[in-house]
Amino acid sequence: QVQLQESGPGLVKPSETLSLTCTVSGYSISSGYYWGWVRQPPGKVLEWIGSIFHNGITYYNPSLRSRAIISVDTSKNQLSLNLISVTAADTAVYYCARPDGGSFQYWGQGTLVTVSA
Amino acid sequence: DIVMTQSPDSLAVSLGERATINCKSSQSVLYNSNKKNYLAWYQQKPGQPPKLLIYWASTRESGVPDRFSGSGSGTDFTLTISSLQAEDVAVYYCQQYYSTPMYTFGQGTKLEIK
Numbered sequence: 001q002v003q004l005q006e007s008g009p010g011l012v013k014p015s016e017t018l019s020l021t022c023t024v025s026g027y028s029i030s031s032g033y034y035w036g037w038v039r040q041p042p043g044k045v046l047e048w049i050g051s052i053f054h055n056g057i058t059y060y061n062p063s064l065r066s067r068a069i070i071s072v073d074t075s076k077n078q079l080s081l082n083l084i085s086v087t088a089a090d091t092a093v094y095y096c097a098r099p100d101g102g103s104f105q106y107w108g109q110g111t112l113v114t115v116s117a
Numbered sequence: 118d119i120v121m122t123q124s125p126d127s128l129a130v131s132l133g134e135r136a137t138i139n140c141k142s143s144q145s146v147l148y149n150s151n152k153k154n155y156l157a158w159y160q161q162k163p164g165q166p167p168k169l170l171i172y173w174a175s176t177r178e179s180g181v182p183d184r185f186s187g188s189g190s191g192t193d194f195t196l197t198i199s200s201l202q203a204e205d206v207a208v209y210y211c212q213q214y215y216s217t218p219m220y221t222f223g224q225g226t227k228l229e230i231k
Contacts, residue, residue, distance in 0.1 A: 034218045045225050046167065046210055051218040059218045062118070095166055102214025103157035105178070107166035 002026045004096045004108035012090075012115050018083040022096030022108060023076070030054050030074040034099050037070060037081045039092040040110075047092075051099070052079060086115045119143055119213050123223035129231040136198040138226045140211035145191045148215070155215035158187055158196045160207045161225075167210060171196065198228075206230060 008020035022035075029035060036051040050060040052070045060068050069082040083090060093110040100106070120143040130136040146155045154174035159167035169178045171187035174194055184199045198205055211223040 036218070036220075046212075046222040048220040048222070051220075053218070061219070097166075099214065099217070099220070101172065102155055102217045102220070103169055103172035103212065104159075104167070104220075105169050107168075110166055 002098060002106045004098065004106060006094060006096050006108045006111040008094075008111060008113070010112060010114060012086055012113060013117055014087055014115055015085055018081070018086050018090060018094075018113055018115070020081045020094055020096075020111065020113070022079045022081075024078065024098075027098075028074075029072055029077050029079065035072065035079050036097050036099060036104070037068075037079075038095045038097055038104070038107075039090075040095070041089075041092040044092075049081065049083075049094075088115050091115045118219075119146065119216055119221050121211055121213055121221050121223035123209075123211060123226050125226060126224070127227040127229065129229045130198075130201045131231045132203065133200050134231075136201050136205070136228055138196045138209050138211075138228070140189075140194045140196070140223050142192045142194075142213055142215075144215075146213045146215035147191050154190050154194070155213055155217070156187075156189070156194050157212045157214065158185075159210045159212065160205075161210065162207045170209075201228075201230070203230065 003025045034051045037049040095110045096108045097104040098106040124139045156174040158171040161167040175187040208225045
């Protein structure tokens with residue numbers, strides 16, 4: 001059973017970098033599949049942030065204007081998200097998820113990150 | 118970008134009645150090579166991550182009750198709940214994966230009991 005668990009600070013100051021980690025269990029990241037991050041501002045819609053293939057190839061939502069960086073650490077079976085120069089608009093629940101053929105079959109429980117001074 | 122537009126934004130249906138949610142994509146999500154529609158539906162309850170209900174527009178995920186069904190092709194899709202149960206109260210999202218590994222979601226439809 002594939003399980004994903006997000007972790008990281010719940011509060012980030014404006015203009016700083018949001019850093020999250022997703023620990024995967026039940027499947028080795030290095031075995032394949034894309035892995036992604038999706039966020040959801042409070043009361044709002046789901047927004048795909050970006051995806052990374054097990055070999056490190058990344059794709060990002062153009063709306064984030066190159067602020068997002070996703071990486072994998074296969075030795076720890078983790079993927080990470082760094083979002084630079086955050087503003088209040090980046091306040092959201094951040095999910096890591098694994099698409100299976102394109103639809104997201106596996107999701108973490110999500111972690112709320114608030115951007116505030 | 119492929120834009121996904123759902124209708125209605127909210128819906129109230131009586132228990133046991135049919136609920137219908139629509140999703141329209143700004144371009145076709147049907148791949149002619151395999152005749153598959155790259156469209157999924159999710160259910161999200163408060164405080165929970167989205168749950169995959171339907172993929173390839175009409176294939177139910179394992180464990181999803183058969184009162185949930187998906188239909189449509191090309192740019193127009195429908196999620197139908199044949200007989201609404203209390204536990205179906207949620208927000209429902211469609212998602213295209215035609216442009217995998219880049220994805221877009223609809224704005225969501227909030228389903229309530231009338």
